[in-house]
Amino acid sequence: MPPRRPPLSAVGLAMIGSQMAGFTILGVLxxxxxxxxxxxxxxxxxxxxxxxxxxxxxxxxxPQNPDGTSSPSDREGGPG
Structure with a gap:
């Protein structure tokens, strides 16, 4: 069974939307x-x-560690 992922937060989705709106407004200006x-x-x-x-x-x-490897909880089989 694949590991459960936390749902996307509303703040994260708002940030994604604001990127598009920001570039559009910059283009208009x-x-x-x-x-x-x-x-x-x-x-x-x-x-x-x-x-x-x-x-x-x-x-x-x-999510990945800074060295590019997956965190131990994301590996198949998990601990034990």
Whole structure:
């Protein structure tokens, strides 16, 4: 049986959403300053989506130790 994972927290999901919104707003501001509507907005939204998706993937993967190995509780069979 696979190990149980803790559910994603609301704060973690809000952070993922704010990344996408932040990059979109940055794109809108760049477009407003440069007069290049909608290019920076589209690129900011795309970059924010990719960054949020990468963060989401990292948040659902199993935690690892700093040296890159899985923690002992994540190994198959567990202790004993």
């Amino acid at each position: 760049i477009d407003w300053a440069a007069g290049s509507v909608p290019w920076a907005t589209c690129l900011g939204t795309l970059f924010g989506f990719v960054a949020a998706f990468i963060q989401l993937i990292r948040s659902v993967q199993s």
